[in-house]
Amino acid sequence: MKLNKQNNFSSFWLGDSLENKSLIEKDVDTKPGVDHIKLAGYQRAISNFVNIVTSKSIPVQFSQRGDSYTDGKVVTISSKLDDKLFDSSVGLALHEGSHILLSDFDFLRQLGSSIPKTTYELGMSKGMRHRDIKEFFKNMLNYVEDRRIDHYVVSSSPGYKGYYLSMYQKYFNSPTIDKGLKSDEMTEASIDAYMFRIINLTNPNTNLDALPGLRDIWKTIDLRNISRLQSTGDAWKVAYKVGKIVLQNLDDTDRAETYDDIKKRLNQTLQQSMNQQGGGGTGGMEGQRDMVNDYSVNRIKDLMQKYKDSNDYERLLDQVQVESVYLQDNGRVANMVEKLYQELENGMSDDEKSDLRKKLDRAFDKQRKFLQGQISKRKLSKKDKQKVQAISESGTTLKNILQDSKYDEMSSRWMNRNAGGKKQCVVVKNFNQTLVDSGLFRSLIDPSPWRDTQTRVVEGLRLGKMLGKKLQIRGEERLLKNTRLNSGRIDKRLIAELGFGNSNVFHTINIDKFPDGFLHISLDASGSMSGEKFNKSLTCAIAIIQAVDMIQNFDVVFSLRGTQDTGELPVIMYAYDSRVDKISKVRKLFRYLHCGSTTPEGLCFEAIMDDMITTTDKMDSFFLNLSDGMPMYSNDTLYYCGDEAVHHTRDMVNKMRKMGINILSYFISDYDSETTLQDFKTMYGQDAENINVSSVTQIAKTMNNMFLTK
Numbered sequence: 001m002k003l004n005k006q007n008n009f010s011s012f013w014l015g016d017s018l019e020n021k022s023l024i025e026k027d028v029d030t031k032p033g034v035d036h037i038k039l040a041g042y043q044r045a046i047s048n049f050v051n052i053v054t055s056k057s058i059p060v061q062f063s064q065r066g067d068s069y070t071d072g073k074v075v076t077i078s079s080k081l082d083d084k085l086f087d088s089s090v091g092l093a094l095h096e097g098s099h100i101l102l103s104d105f106d107f108l109r110q111l112g113s114s115i116p117k118t119t120y121e122l123g124m125s126k127g128m129r130h131r132d133i134k135e136f137f138k139n140m141l142n143y144v145e146d147r148r149i150d151h152y153v154v155s156s157s158p159g160y161k162g163y164y165l166s167m168y169q170k171y172f173n174s175p176t177i178d179k180g181l182k183s184d185e186m187t188e189a190s191i192d193a194y195m196f197r198i199i200n201l202t203n204p205n206t207n208l209d210a211l212p213g214l215r216d217i218w219k220t221i222d223l224r225n226i227s228r229l230q231s232t233g234d235a236w237k238v239a240y241k242v243g244k245i246v247l248q249n250l251d252d253t254d255r256a257e258t259y260d261d262i263k264k265r266l267n268q269t270l271q272q273s274m275n276q277q278g279g280g281g282t283g284g285m286e287g288q289r290d291m292v293n294d295y296s297v298n299r300i301k302d303l304m305q306k307y308k309d310s311n312d313y314e315r316l317l318d319q320v321q322v323e324s325v326y327l328q329d330n331g332r333v334a335n336m337v338e339k340l341y342q343e344l345e346n347g348m349s350d351d352e353k354s355d356l357r358k359k360l361d362r363a364f365d366k367q368r369k370f371l372q373g374q375i376s377k378r379k380l381s382k383k384d385k386q387k388v389q390a391i392s393e394s395g396t397t398l399k400n401i402l403q404d405s406k407y408d409e410m411s412s413r414w415m416n417r418n419a420g421g422k423k424q425c426v427v428v429k430n431f432n433q434t435l436v437d438s439g440l441f442r443s444l445i446d447p448s449p450w451r452d453t454q455t456r457v458v459e460g461l462r463l464g465k466m467l468g469k470k471l472q473i474r475g476e477e478r479l480l481k482n483t484r485l486n487s488g489r490i491d492k493r494l495i496a497e498l499g500f501g502n503s504n505v506f507h508t509i510n511i512d513k514f515p516d517g518f519l520h521i522s523l524d525a526s527g528s529m530s531g532e533k534f535n536k537s538l539t540c541a542i543a544i545i546q547a548v549d550m551i552q553n554f555d556v557v558f559s560l561r562g563t564q565d566t567g568e569l570p571v572i573m574y575a576y577d578s579r580v581d582k583i584s585k586v587r588k589l590f591r592y593l594h595c596g597s598t599t600p601e602g603l604c605f606e607a608i609m610d611d612m613i614t615t616t617d618k619m620d621s622f623f624l625n626l627s628d629g630m631p632m633y634s635n636d637t638l639y640y641c642g643d644e645a646v647h648h649t650r651d652m653v654n655k656m657r658k659m660g661i662n663i664l665s666y667f668i669s670d671y672d673s674e675t676t677l678q679d680f681k682t683m684y685g686q687d688a689e690n691i692n693v694s695s696v697t698q699i700a701k702t703m704n705n706m707f708l709t710k
Contacts, residue, residue, distance in 0.1 A: 036384070036440070037398060037426065040391035043077065046090060050075055050097035053157060058097055062385055073100065091167030094160055095150065102149045104232035111138055114236065119244065126250040128191070136191055136246075139368070140239040141232075143199060144221060148229045155227070171370045173203065176359040181205040194246045199367050213249040217242050390438035395429030399607040401570075423638075425600070425607035426564055428573035430580075436592050443562050443597035444525050444573050453591045460539040461586065464546020470700040517554040517620045518613040521545070522572075522604075524627030524668075525562040525595035533668050534595045537626045540666070540693035542586055544624070544703070545576055555579050561604040562597035568635055570600035572608055600640060601631035601683075602649030609652070615660025622706060623656055625665040625684060626693070629676045649683045657685075664706050666693055 039062070047060040060075045075096045077089065107114075112134045123133035154161045180186060181203055186193040187210050197211055201218060208215040220241050222228075229235050402423045428441065436447050446453075483491050488506035495505060521541050529537065541558055548556040558576040563569065575593060576585060613621040631645040640648075653663055665684035667677060681688045691698045 036387045036391050037396055039384075039388045040396065041398075043388065044392055046075075046077055046093045049090065049160075050093055053094055053153060053160060054097050054101040056101060058100055060093065062388065075100070087163050087166035088170040091160075091163035091165075094153065094163055095146075095167060098149045098153045099145075102152060102232075103145060107232045107236070108138075108141070111141065111236075115240075119240075119247070122244075122247050126247060132191070136195075137239065137243045139195060140198070140243045140246075141236050144229070144235040144239045144242070145232060147221070147223060147226050148235050151226050172200065172367060174363050176363040177203060177367075178205045180363070181207060181210075187211060189250055191246070191250070194249075195368065198242065198246075211249070213245045217245050220245065387438050387440060390434045390440060393430070394432060394435045397427050397429070398424045398569075399427050401425050401603050401606045425570040425572065425603055427607050428571065430577075431573055431575040431589065433589065436589065441564065441571060441573065443564065444560050444571065444594070445592050446594040447592065449591050449594065453594075456535050456539045457542060457587060457590045460542025460590075461546050461583075463539065464543035465550070467543050467700055467703075468547035468550035470547075470704065515553075515616075515618050515620050517548075517551070517622065519544070519548055519554065519556045519622045519624060520612065521556065521558045521624045521626070523558070523560050524599060524601070524625075525560040525593075525597060526599040526628075526632070527596050528599070529595045529628055529668065533628060536693050537666075537668050538590070538593060540699060541626065542590060543699065545578070545586060546583065547703075549578060549583050559608070560593060560595075561600065562595065563600060563633060563635075564597075570603045570607070570633060571597075572604040598633040599627070599631045600633040601627070602645065602652040603633065603640065605649065605652040605656075609655060612656060612659060612661060615662070621659070621661045623661050623663050625663075626668055627665070627680075628668045629680055631683075646679055646683055653684055662706055663687075664702060665689065666691055666702075668693060 043060055043062070047058075050058050050060055058075055059073070060077060062077055075093050077093050115134065115137055119137075120130060120133055123136075124130065128136070150164055154164055177200060180196070181200055182205050186196045189211060194211060194214075197206070197214055198217060200206055201221065202223065208218055221238060229238065400423060428435070431445075435441070436445055439447060483494070483506075485506045485508060486504050488508040491505055494502070521544060523537055523541055525534070545556055545558055548554050555578045556576070557574060557578070559572050559574050561570070561572040564571050575590070612623070613619060615621045631641060631649055633640040633645075657663060663685055665680070665688040667680050667688055667690040669676070669690065677690060689702050691702065693699065
């Protein structure tokens, strides 16, 4: 298999689904571009992997609102499937699933009470708020816990290591982070700096001397022996020690002041100066006073600009203390200085920071959100989520068709290669109520049928019971006893003859019965079948389903074939499978079935060829087709009709015959056309029947001819 260069691991098990365009609903109620089949396949594959990793049945759902996080019960995934590294999305889902398996979420919710009062006091002495202290220790625990659970999964399931590496490559190992670790950025003794350096301890560019106590933190976490931590409680003990080291190294005199700090101190200095000048000053000329005020304000403005460039708080404060002595008219000056404060605040925006710092802030923010489980994921609308759920529950998949090299030349004539022809068929494995309610596949399913459609279901079940009585001979056994043999089992009635020299007192019993049977009924749901033809054909199919249901050793599958609503792709839908469904499904759901598309015939047969049951000594397999003639299907890239489509359909039917499958086909026509009937027999064989599908007698005759022939 050729692997996707960007998604080497995912493409191995998703196959071509990352590359191929599939079913896109374009009705007015659905956002264009939402690929429900692709999303359902993604969800199903991720669910399988999460369940394998965790050995639990953990739900996997799409994000609908807000940032996604693991709540201890559900893994939430993004509906965005065009990530540059699809593997990272898989790794993230596995990471969340392993949290559900291994993390104690009750402990996490009560974390605040696990932090001693003295630790809160230590943090507040460093200028931190109560909630900031709690958030900081939670982040420390999240980091240690992530290391613990990721090591557990990778060491116990090394096959998943690639997905984890892709995840961390996306969220952690960026060139910006590498440059930041090697630079002088994030070297002040602040919470953010410690968080940045700790989160990236595993980066080869980490510098353990960048911050005081960082080397002690490295030794405390001891990543090489992280397996020693067996629980969230163990991880908390390490995280708490790390947090204490950080708080102890946040020196109050050395920590960088905030904008509020500098503004408060400037105001205090200004107010002291005003008090010394008597609240605005007396004496001197007003023009001279204004000139002095303007000069001092401009001086402060220059100092503020230098502060922006160098972050030198102390130098600014020293100079302001000197300049503020000359300030007078405190009302006017206070307004001017407040304006300068505002300019200072605006001057601290990201736009005026260095390019590295801006990139570093964004990269660090992504890491921090990952640590907190607040990873932004593209949301899926409620309506689209229902459609994806319906696709998932119905087991809908895409099957590649026209894959045999013998069809390359044929398909090149059918297809507009410049438009990128689609050689796929949609296979719906389970027709159910959820699918009806979703509004999908409206060419096969009418969610609001006429009331009289139920009459064809009732009539079909009634005829089926009559037909079943005529077909039950299939399940009977015949015993043939051969006696007076020289080997076998002793015939008790002949034991007395041993005294007369007769040694042939043995017998054998041969049981003559039919092997188990399997019947696949496939109904053409093209637009040309609409009206009485479809109603009679569906009634006939229901009758056969009911009849076969009465045979003990026989199973039946019923499918409809057509095209997806917009004509994009061929569709074949399994409406009934006696191996998993009860006959009550026919009564409840078959009234929603209808026809209204084109005839992809052989393309649909090719798509389900792997599902066909081969005839063996223990199983007789049969295929019954109901259709009205020529295959006819096209979309914007594929034109499938004429002799080539007839021959392709014939090849698919012959492939079934090579599997030992007995073929019977009913030609449903309301007009007499010898040419059409001959094409029909070309596809399905000379034993194809043009019968009245409303006649139980004719159906029973043809079915018995097929069923009872050994």
